[in-house]
Amino acid sequence: MVPSMRAAVIVFPASNCDRDAASALEGLTGQKPQMVWHQQSELPAGIDLVVLPGGFSYGDYLRTGAMAAHSSVMAAVRAHADRGGAVLGICNGFQVLTETRMLPGVLMRNAALKFVCHMTELVVSESQSAFTRKYSAGQHVSFPVAHGEGNYYADEATLDRLEGEGRVAFRYAPGHNCNGSTRDIAGILSEKRNVLGLMPHPERVCDPLLGGTDGRALFQSLIETLG
Amino acid sequence: MKARVFVTLKSGVLDPQGKAISHALQGLGFDGVGEVRQGKVIDLELAESDATKARAAVRDMCEQLLANTVIEKYEIELKS
Amino acid sequence: MKARVFVTLKSGVLDPQGKAISHALQGLGFDGVGEVRQGKVIDLELAESDATKARAAVRDMCEQLLANTVIEKYEIELKS
Amino acid sequence: MSGITPELVAEHGLSADEYGRILELLGRAPSLVELGVFSVMWSEHCSYKSTRVHLRRLPTKAPWVIQGPGENAGVVDIGDGDAAVFKMESHNHPSFIEPYQGAATGVGGIMRDVFTMGARPIAMLNALRFGAPQHPKTRHLLSGVVAGIGGYGNCMGVPTVGGEVNFHRSYNGNILVNAMCVGLARADKIFLSAAKGAGNPVVYIGSKTGRDGIHGATMASAEFGEDAQEKRPTVQVGDPFTEKLLLEACLELMETDAIIAIQDMGAAGLTSSSAEMADKGGSGIDLDLDKVPQREAEMTAYEMMLSESQERMLAVLKPGREKQAEAIFKKWELDFAVIGVTTPTDRLVVRHRGQVVADLPVGALSNAAPLYERPFERRPATSGVPAYDRNRPLGDCLLHLLGSPDLCARRWIWEQYDHTVMNDTVQRPGGDAAVVRVHASQKALAMTTDVTPRYCFADPFEGGKQAVAEACRNLSAVGARPLAATDNLNFGNPQKPEIMWQIVAAIDGIAEACRVLDCPIVSGNCSLYNETNGEGILPTPTIGAIGLIGDVQRMASLAFKREGDALLLLGHTRGHLGQSIFLREIEGREEGAVPPVDLVAERDHGGFVRGLIEAGLVDTCHDVGDGGLLVAVSEMALAGDIGVVLAPTKGGDGPAAGSVDDVAFWFGEDQGRYLLSVPADQAGEVLAEARRRRLPCWRIGEVCGDHLVLGGTKLSLEQLRAVHEGWFPAYMGQGELPPVN
Numbered sequence A: 001m002v003p004s005m006r007a008a009v010i011v012f013p014a015s016n017c018d019r020d021a022a023s024a025l026e027g028l029t030g031q032k033p034q035m036v037w038h039q040q041s042e043l044p045a046g047i048d049l050v051v052l053p054g055g056f057s058y059g060d061y062l063r064t065g066a067m068a069a070h071s072s073v074m075a076a077v078r079a080h081a082d083r084g085g086a087v088l089g090i091c092n093g094f095q096v097l098t099e100t101r102m103l104p105g106v107l108m109r110n111a112a113l114k115f116v117c118h119m120t121e122l123v124v125s126e127s128q129s130a131f132t133r134k135y136s137a138g139q140h141v142s143f144p145v146a147h148g149e150g151n152y153y154a155d156e157a158t159l160d161r162l163e164g165e166g167r168v169a170f171r172y173a174p175g176h177n178c179n180g181s182t183r184d185i186a187g188i189l190s191e192k193r194n195v196l197g198l199m200p201h202p203e204r205v206c207d208p209l210l211g212g213t214d215g216r217a218l219f220q221s222l223i224e225t226l227g
Numbered sequence B, C: 001m002k003a004r005v006f007v008t009l010k011s012g013v014l015d016p017q018g019k020a021i022s023h024a025l026q027g028l029g030f031d032g033v034g035e036v037r038q039g040k041v042i043d044l045e046l047a048e049s050d051a052t053k054a055r056a057a058v059r060d061m062c063e064q065l066l067a068n069t070v071i072e073k074y075e076i077e078l079k080s
Numbered sequence D: 001m002s003g004i005t006p007e008l009v010a011e012h013g014l015s016a017d018e019y020g021r022i023l024e025l026l027g028r029a030p031s032l033v034e035l036g037v038f039s040v041m042w043s044e045h046c047s048y049k050s051t052r053v054h055l056r057r058l059p060t061k062a063p064w065v066i067q068g069p070g071e072n073a074g075v076v077d078i079g080d081g082d083a084a085v086f087k088m089e090s091h092n093h094p095s096f097i098e099p100y101q102g103a104a105t106g107v108g109g110i111m112r113d114v115f116t117m118g119a120r121p122i123a124m125l126n127a128l129r130f131g132a133p134q135h136p137k138t139r140h141l142l143s144g145v146v147a148g149i150g151g152y153g154n155c156m157g158v159p160t161v162g163g164e165v166n167f168h169r170s171y172n173g174n175i176l177v178n179a180m181c182v183g184l185a186r187a188d189k190i191f192l193s194a195a196k197g198a199g200n201p202v203v204y205i206g207s208k209t210g211r212d213g214i215h216g217a218t219m220a221s222a223e224f225g226e227d228a229q230e231k232r233p234t235v236q237v238g239d240p241f242t243e244k245l246l247l248e249a250c251l252e253l254m255e256t257d258a259i260i261a262i263q264d265m266g267a268a269g270l271t272s273s274s275a276e277m278a279d280k281g282g283s284g285i286d287l288d289l290d291k292v293p294q295r296e297a298e299m300t301a302y303e304m305m306l307s308e309s310q311e312r313m314l315a316v317l318k319p320g321r322e323k324q325a326e327a328i329f330k331k332w333e334l335d336f337a338v339i340g341v342t343t344p345t346d347r348l349v350v351r352h353r354g355q356v357v358a359d360l361p362v363g364a365l366s367n368a369a370p371l372y373e374r375p376f377e378r379r380p381a382t383s384g385v386p387a388y389d390r391n392r393p394l395g396d397c398l399l400h401l402l403g404s405p406d407l408c409a410r411r412w413i414w415e416q417y418d419h420t421v422m423n424d425t426v427q428r429p430g431g432d433a434a435v436v437r438v439h440a441s442q443k444a445l446a447m448t449t450d451v452t453p454r455y456c457f458a459d460p461f462e463g464g465k466q467a468v469a470e471a472c473r474n475l476s477a478v479g480a481r482p483l484a485a486t487d488n489l490n491f492g493n494p495q496k497p498e499i500m501w502q503i504v505a506a507i508d509g510i511a512e513a514c515r516v517l518d519c520p521i522v523s524g525n526c527s528l529y530n531e532t533n534g535e536g537i538l539p540t541p542t543i544g545a546i547g548l549i550g551d552v553q554r555m556a557s558l559a560f561k562r563e564g565d566a567l568l569l570l571g572h573t574r575g576h577l578g579q580s581i582f583l584r585e586i587e588g589r590e591e592g593a594v595p596p597v598d599l600v601a602e603r604d605h606g607g608f609v610r611g612l613i614e615a616g617l618v619d620t621c622h623d624v625g626d627g628g629l630l631v632a633v634s635e636m637a638l639a640g641d642i643g644v645v646l647a648p649t650k651g652g653d654g655p656a657a658g659s660v661d662d663v664a665f666w667f668g669e670d671q672g673r674y675l676l677s678v679p680a681d682q683a684g685e686v687l688a689e690a691r692r693r694r695l696p697c698w699r700i701g702e703v704c705g706d707h708l709v710l711g712g713t714k715l716s717l718e719q720l721r722a723v724h725e726g727w728f729p730a731y732m733g734q735g736e737l738p739p740v741n
């Protein structure tokens, strides 16, 4: 069966994991995703999944993701999400999603004030989503992190709500919270569960040569749901 | 006209940078330093010469871009 | 006693953040925004209640830690 | 009306003789702008006036070398129409003054050198030297430099995959920050800097020009005095966001055929880029400074010509292609301006506000630049076998060494660098050489930087040889064939005959090793005058080398992989403790002869190891370097999280030549050695093959358990890991440092 999920990867001026996301998707779907420049005001027709890749969209100046949130393509991404389309924000993509308020909370400077790049252990806290259905709840997976501002913060009411609605998709495993995130949150879902933002990089663990394949199930979940 | 904008963390939001500074100051032997908070100051040059209009414009800038009001608050100072 | 310290780039030193903010504001349709410079504001709580001594202490803090005087300058404001 | 006083000449770092030469060449006194242009073009940094005669002795050619020294970076053929483009450059003085920005702009500068050749940067390395750990400035400098390298490289999205770090008191007042960039290009799409032809538009690309780092190039060539902090030279601030745009925009423009020549604006920005492009192209250039995008008001011609604002490039386009190029730079929101034209003359003419402010023969700036054969005074190499206590307990010594500043794990550093972005890093920092796959292929490039400054100080010739040998060894250890190297020659004041001797001898050593190991030098950089108050650094000729792995499935790493493997040692152990880390850290002395480097053995051992890896017989290999055998074995055990029982045969047929005692055997730094871990049932085959080739190779232990066991000494991996991983975090964590930015 040829999976038919159609994906687009948004390219901001200083995105730098756009190629990584595209090649991970291509490796799993056999199709090159469409690369969409941030100045476009519309997405290509028939897109099922939009990926906001990692990087430093605008140099991370002022606040990470703040300037990218205002780019013209983000209006189209929001409309896509409002229609129920899937959106995956990885690292800087997650930061852009919180800045557009498509996801609640913010990503602050890492508590230790240092950039962190290493493998980290995550717990899949929620397997009921288009992004995580091929994992089982409670499963431990290894993804790398590579960020300076991944310290998730939201007020208590928001956190309670996220947890109550089963919207915390990934947590740092005990002892692996590398950035000070409240309640060990590594990735969250939107209210309609069609938008996922996460700090760790699933696209960097889809090839055994690069240190693991735990990220594949995330993309395979999407292929299965959207294909 | 010039505007100076202060963007600081709302009280209750943890400020790791401020904490690190306070810690380092104590390490340097500065006693009696209590809480330290770090924020941003943004200086803008504006073509607008009317203070009311300028303030309104800068407020919009803060709401739309300069501050993330989930965790930050802002103050505006105008100087002509 | 409270002190507020402004740490800003010396004039002439490139401010990539300020440049990007100015650009972004223009992109958002704010006309008439000229140069933008971004700096830090650091709020300190001090046990010291004598203004002269407090100012001297904060100046030392700036020189030793708060400002990178190779590229930054600082101003001190005291509030009791 | 020449206001050029002797003081002004001296302030520009020009000697009276050199100024006399300028008067002769011009037949008149220079204007101030012209004096500024000469001062940077004739600086040590741009003219290599003290080293040029010696650099000629370096081998630079091989059939696979596409571009040797003389361009922005070296280029080698790696097959299938692909080329690797690489260079290393120092940013030592700026990093000492402002560690974050100095290191960041160093990274930015070397990346531009690589992408200006048409290559996409795929990896960064950095070779760092700091003062003694207990020196009051060291921690601050270290944390700033690391943050700066990460801040720039991470934003660029280029993985920082390797490097080295040493501490020594000689760097207290002169740290070294050498950054290396490796890029990938198509072999038939390499861009050069020769501004050929007349009437072609000269275009300016990138950031606006400000008053940044004016006279930085001259500063980089002058010895530091006490007042270096006082002068507060304008520090350049890096803007990695703009550099990322510049990278993408340049690569996009390079997809067209609009470019005749292109060159980054590095030290001495507009001056050196325009003069060098004109010189290489055999043309003249007319510049109109009024067209230069400016960040500040009222900039003078002098300031614009000498500004070192970052993230800028100069290009010569085919006539009529300006619009096409401009559209690309507009898309990336970068400044673009036609600021001049090439001319059929040999002159660099600079106009500002309607006046000609400089009109100089290009040759006077390049060919006619001074060239010195500075006197040198041969200093005998240190010699002798140092005394040491033969009865020291091995386990205690090992724990001490593994937790010493020069041997402990560098994780604290490289975890602040994004080393996996671009999804091709198949060997991360922490091994012998980093390995980065050539995207979407089965090939990979291995890369490393190496030099042992304490050897170079004791014996610059052997030290130079050793740096190249070690670099090649690191490449061979992962299974890569060494292709070529770049060198970054960091020394003190060349006007001192003893320093000049270090330079001359080190270059000779490097040249000899490169010749025997078939690893030509294709690019490089010199950083001289690394002295403070008359005290020079240890001579530090850093070698950055790259190698090719044909099939990325056939490579080796240092981590033990299987219980039950046999541990083999290749190479003779004579127990050489002179200038060793053992001697310095345990005995507290720096003396004796350096370990000699047998280049023929290096070549043969390297070839043997690579052959085994290529044949799929070996997947676990580590070279034996600083600290000696026991340290190397521990590193393999820690990386693989599997223990080892060591039991080399003693005496006669054993691996220890002559009557080597235990301390010397396990901590000696004899060169040319590798450790191999192979499945027990294949060990015989490997040993037999070594015998056939008459190479010295022995079984010295078995991989198993979770301890390192050596006779009565038994250390748990946990214990070893605690000291090995502990030093850096503890050192950097004592008394918290303020946030770096």
Ligand SMILES: Nc1ncnc2c1ncn2[C@@H]1O[C@H](COP(=O)(O)OP(=O)(O)O)[C@@H](O)[C@H]1O
Binding pocket: D045, D046, D055, D058, D068, D069, D070, D071, D072, D073, D074, D087, D089, D113, D266, D267, D487, D488, D489, D521, D522, D523, D524, D525, D526
């Ligand atoms: N030590 C050296 N060994 C070999 N080549 C060198 C050395 N130093 C400089 N070069 C070469 O000389 C040229 C000029 O170097 P440099 O001025 O550092 O380049 P850039 O202008 O890019 O900074 C380069 O091609 C460089 O590779």
Ligand SMILES: [Mg+2]
Binding pocket: D071, D072, D113, D264, D266
């Ligand atoms: Mg160059």
